[in-house]
Amino acid sequence: MRYEQHYAWSILLRLFHWSFALSIVALVVTGFYIHHPWTNTLLEGDSSFPVGTMRYIHFVAGFVFTGSLLARLYLLIFGNKQERVWDFLPVTPRNIRNLLCTLGFYLYCPVKHEIKLGHNVLAGTFYLITFVMALLQLVSGFYMLYPESMAWQKWGLMLGPQQQARYIHFLIMWYFILFAFIHVYIVVWNDIKSKEGLISSIFNGTKYTHSS
Numbered sequence: 728m729r730y731e732q733h734y735a736w737s738i739l740l741r742l743f744h745w746s747f748a749l750s751i752v753a754l755v756v757t758g759f760y761i762h763h764p765w766t767n768t769l770l771e772g773d774s775s776f777p778v779g780t781m782r783y784i785h786f787v788a789g790f791v792f793t794g795s796l797l798a799r800l801y802l803l804i805f806g807n808k809q810e811r812v813w814d815f816l817p818v819t820p821r822n823i824r825n826l827l828c829t830l831g832f833y834l835y836c837p838v839k840h841e842i843k844l845g846h847n848v849l850a851g852t853f854y855l856i857t858f859v860m861a862l863l864q865l866v867s868g869f870y871m872l873y874p875e876s877m878a879w880q881k882w883g884l885m886l887g888p889q890q891q892a893r894y895i896h897f898l899i900m901w902y903f904i905l906f907a908f909i910h911v912y913i914v915v916w917n918d919i920k921s922k923e924g925l926i927s928s929i930f931n932g933t934k935y936t937h938s939s
């Protein structure tokens with residue numbers, strides 16, 4: 728078997744991936760705490776400030792999340808071929824075929840697995856949905872953080888009053904939790920089934936194609 732190495736992901740994309748993933752871990756943990764503080768909050772304001780500290784970490788992670796998302800939105804248009812949105816949108820006959828083949832591959836059907844340097848189109852479609860969810864999370868988060876700001880109100884009011892935005896913010900957290908578990912399962916499964924160096928590619932940027 729001959730392997731060829733290809734450069735797939737720029738440094739900015741890999742930085743985006745890890746700052747996005749790690750900020751989400753911090754946001755989920757602190758978000759759960761803000762939703763339902765699990766320590767004795769009678770301590771609050773005495774010797775420690777657990778709710779205040781958790782909120783502070785949440786907002787710092789929120790800014791990291793925002794920065795990484797902006798970088799990814801830039802790459803959707805100005806990134807390399809694999810990073811641009813057209814590469815993984817299911818709108819061309821080729822991409823629709825790739826989406827169906829990937830579904831078949833995941834369902835253990837005897838279809839020929841198409842090797843693609845960028846994301847397969849099924850994954851790409853879910854990444855796009857994730858970016859939209861991230862934008863909603865960002866708008867609802869900043870709307871709660873700066874309730875008096877006219878700019879954030881303009882966007883935030885589309886989600887309804889503050890309480891409703893907070894509830895939407897809480898529900899979207901579950902999307903991210905589900906996504907993270909399924910995503911990690913699928914990348915490990917893919918890494919074992921198809922020898923492309925998928926997981927290492929999100930660290931070093933390179934993937935492999937092979938011919939026997």
Ligand code: HEM
Nearest residue numbers: 754755758759761762786789864865868869871872897900
């Ligand atoms: C994936 C990303 C995020 C997750 C999973 C998340 C999760 C949560 C959760 C679960 C809550 C508690 C809601 C409740 O009480 O029901 C919360 C509150 C909040 N989040 Fe986020 N969040 C995220 C991103 C952000 C961002 C980007 C910001 C903007 C800076 C932000 C700002 C806030 C604010 C201001 C609150 C309300 C805090 C309070 O009232 O004490 N969040 N978040």
Ligand code: HEM
Nearest residue numbers: 747748751799845846847850854857907911914925926929
């Ligand atoms: C151990 C943890 C993780 C590993 C090993 C990992 C690995 C990977 C790999 C290999 C890819 C490229 C897959 C492909 O080509 O389709 C990828 C993409 C991606 N991952 Fe992860 N991931 C991890 C955690 C997470 C978490 C927690 C999130 C967010 C909740 C996340 C969000 C994404 C996104 C949005 C992409 C698309 C990248 C892009 O084009 O913008 N990942 N990940």
